[in-house]
Amino acid sequence: MPSTSISKTEYDPASRVLSVWFVASGKHYEFEGVPPETVAAFRDAFAKGRFFNDHIRNHFSYRLVPKSGVNQRCRQWVGGAEARSRSPIGPCRNRPSQEAEDSR
Incomplete structure (x- = not known):
């Protein structure tokens, strides 16, 4: 079933x-270290927003992918024990809090 909160997903099994x-913001986030089983369950979930909130949000390190024209050096993974900065600059605004709240 199409989601009203999530417009698109892509998965790279190698990484x-x-x-x-x-949908609401058009923002694009990348979540690191997501197992293929979680992605398969996410894609099969009837309520993708609920699945995202329950099984992905706050469970994996993530970053906001800047839109064109935004400082491309802003690449900060946040969250989880594996959190690490990939850039010497300060953190990006990377919490998908409002989008995730809207998906409930």
Whole structure:
């Protein structure tokens, strides 16, 4: 079933990175270290927003992917024990809080 909160997802099994685009904001986030089983369950879920909130959000390190024209050096993974900065600059605004709240 199409989601009203998530417009698109992509998954790279080699890097285990799940990309998620949100309907309301158009923002694109990448979640690191997501197992293929979680991605399969996410894609099969009837309520994708609920699945995202329950099984992906706050469970994996993530980053906001900047839109064109935004400082491309802003690449900060946040969350989880594996959180690490990939850039010497300060953190991006990377919490998908409003989108995730809207998906409930």
